[in-house]
Amino acid sequence: MPAVTLESVSKVFRHHPALFNWLGRERTGETRALDHVSLDVPSGSVLVLLGPNGSGKTTTLKLISTMLLPDDGRVLVQNFDTRSDSRAVRERVGFAVATERSFFPRLSARENLDFFAALDDIPRKTRPDRVDELLTRTGLRDAADTLVMKFSSGMYQRLGIARALITKPAVVLLDEPTRSLDPGSAAQFWNLVRELPTQGATVILATHNFNEAVAVGNHVAVLFKGSLAAERSLPATMRVDELRSFYFQTTGELEEVEPVVVRSVR
Amino acid sequence: MSTVSLFDKTAVIVRRDLLTAIRYRTGFLLNAAGAITELAAFYYLSRAVGPGFRPEGLEYFSFLLVGTGFYTFLLMGVHAFLQTVQEAQQTGTLEVLMTTSTSPPVLVFLSAMSAFAANTVTLLFYLAAGLLFGAPLHPSLVASLSVFLLSVIIAVAIGLIAAALQLAIQKGSAVVWALGSVWFLTGTMFPVQTLPKPLRDLAQVIPITHSLEGMRLALLEGAPLRGVAHELLILAVFAMILVPLSLLFFSWTLRRARMEGTLSFY
Numbered sequence: 001m002p003a004v005t006l007e008s009v010s011k012v013f014r015h016h017p018a019l020f021n022w023l024g025r026e027r028t029g030e031t032r033a034l035d036h037v038s039l040d041v042p043s044g045s046v047l048v049l050l051g052p053n054g055s056g057k058t059t060t061l062k063l064i065s066t067m068l069l070p071d072d073g074r075v076l077v078q079n080f081d082t083r084s085d086s087r088a089v090r091e092r093v094g095f096a097v098a099t100e101r102s103f104f105p106r107l108s109a110r111e112n113l114d115f116f117a118a119l120d121d122i123p124r125k126t127r128p129d130r131v132d133e134l135l136t137r138t139g140l141r142d143a144a145d146t147l148v149m150k151f152s153s154g155m156y157q158r159l160g161i162a163r164a165l166i167t168k169p170a171v172v173l174l175d176e177p178t179r180s181l182d183p184g185s186a187a188q189f190w191n192l193v194r195e196l197p198t199q200g201a202t203v204i205l206a207t208h209n210f211n212e213a214v215a216v217g218n219h220v221a222v223l224f225k226g227s228l229a230a231e232r233s234l235p236a237t238m239r240v241d242e243l244r245s246f247y248f249q250t251t252g253e254l255e256e257v258e259p260v261v262v263r264s265v266r
Numbered sequence: 267m268s269t270v271s272l273f274d275k276t277a278v279i280v281r282r283d284l285l286t287a288i289r290y291r292t293g294f295l296l297n298a299a300g301a302i303t304e305l306a307a308f309y310y311l312s313r314a315v316g317p318g319f320r321p322e323g324l325e326y327f328s329f330l331l332v333g334t335g336f337y338t339f340l341l342m343g344v345h346a347f348l349q350t351v352q353e354a355q356q357t358g359t360l361e362v363l364m365t366t367s368t369s370p371p372v373l374v375f376l377s378a379m380s381a382f383a384a385n386t387v388t389l390l391f392y393l394a395a396g397l398l399f400g401a402p403l404h405p406s407l408v409a410s411l412s413v414f415l416l417s418v419i420i421a422v423a424i425g426l427i428a429a430a431l432q433l434a435i436q437k438g439s440a441v442v443w444a445l446g447s448v449w450f451l452t453g454t455m456f457p458v459q460t461l462p463k464p465l466r467d468l469a470q471v472i473p474i475t476h477s478l479e480g481m482r483l484a485l486l487e488g489a490p491l492r493g494v495a496h497e498l499l500i501l502a503v504f505a506m507i508l509v510p511l512s513l514l515f516f517s518w519t520l521r522r523a524r525m526e527g528t529l530s531f532y
Contacts, residue, residue, distance in 0.1 A: 105357065123271075
């Protein structure tokens with residue numbers, strides 16, 4: 001049984017402009033974010049979602065997490081439908097959103113995690129240990145009792161990852177998780193993601209970073225203008241430039257990929 | 267959801283709100299100072315008006331104390347629901363909260379109840395300060411509590427409607443504005459009987475009018491349960507209409523926001 005299934009899923013965002021649209025120029029019409037996308041994500045895999053901005057990566061993750069509901073088609077998480085069994089889905093999914101500041105600013109990192117853990121039905125007795133473990137794994141142990149309003153972007157990002165993992169979810173959704181991380185922290189994070197399938201989790205990671213995709217993924221799906229443009233496995237031997245070529249050939253964004261020119265700095 | 271976990275969730279929400287409140291150190295002190303200043307103003311206003319003015323046979327300062335204290339409490343309670351959704355939208359926590367195992371209506375309800383608890387403390391502080399200014403309270407405990415509980419249930423329902431409107435059109439403030447602008451019809455600062463007939467009739471369809479009437483009878487005149495039966499009956503009818511209506515409306519707007527992807531719009 002796949003961990004996540006998308007069955008011909010479509011999602012359209014309609015733009016409702018203001019009453020007096022002649023005063024400004026607000027967009028009208030609609031945006032087709034996903035167009036009949038079908039995808040199976042095998043259990044225990046790390047699926048990397050690649051695609052340019054606006055291709056539907058975040059929409060896909062939000063649909064899986066129940067933040068959004070599909071207009072057409074079905075999204076299933078371990079066979080639970082996000083429409084009819086949304087609670088069962090929410091119990092199985094952890095989502096590190098791209099919005100950095102999705103925390104309560106005047107609570108510390110520890111207090112924030114404890115809060116979300118309680119809402120996720122983690123018993124009071126086990127919460128402190130679980131929170132401590134995740135703060136350590138995400139490198140936030142020293143900042144555990146700092147109010148998060150004093151956090152840097154990278155620290156917010158790490159806290160978001162800790163929150164996504166708090167319930168030991170069966171499916172972990174990561175939206176550009178290393179966007180604000182320094183190279184060392186990103187490498188540390190990639191190790192953490194590689195561990196997740198060994199603990200039984202399935203990971204779906206949206207990124208623009210080919211290094212990240214090759215470092216952690218074993219499947220890749222390319223979304224382009226709301227459609228699934230390609231899907232393939234990512235063998236451990238795959239190089240970053242191979243993936244880059246595959247991506248650009250699929251999307252046709254660049255007809256020919258220029259070789260990387262390394263300039264010497266005088 | 268078990269009672270234990272509901273209790274646990276209530277505890278973490280109350281803790282979050284308490285910590286946030288006390289960490290806005292200046293704001294906390296200013297609120298307390300504001301309440302005392304307001305009471306002082308009412309005290310001197312009632313002295314300026316003179317002892318001859320006895321609305322509904324009550325001493326004017328006591329009339330003002332219960333009217334403004336309880337009216338503010340109910341209005342702030344309604345506002346709490348709106349604020350819960352608004353703050354979560356602005357901090358980016360709403361979407362994340364909606365993906366926890368706790369169902370959205372329960373979450374909004376618990377958050378707002380926490381705010382109600384804080385407002386109850388403010389109300390008690392207000393009444394206690396009123397005693398220091400010499401207001402003669404003769405509370406009938408059972409009658410006061412009955413009026414209080416039914417009024418809170420109605421405020422919860424109106425608050426849910428405000429929260430739902432915030433989700434639907436990002437303008438839940440319209441409900442608070444509407445409720446705030448009819449204060450002069452509800453007998454907050456002067457008796458409803460002094461209004462012209464059409465406005466008196468209009469006042470009867472505003473639940474707060476009956477809350478204030480019942481609370482004055484129970485708190486200032488020591489009326490037993492039977493003495494406030496008429497007000498309790500009217501409040502119960504309002505509750506029976508508004509509670510299911512608000513729950514249906516909130517569920518509908520939440521689903522609509524998930525369909526349209528507007529959960530985090532504000």
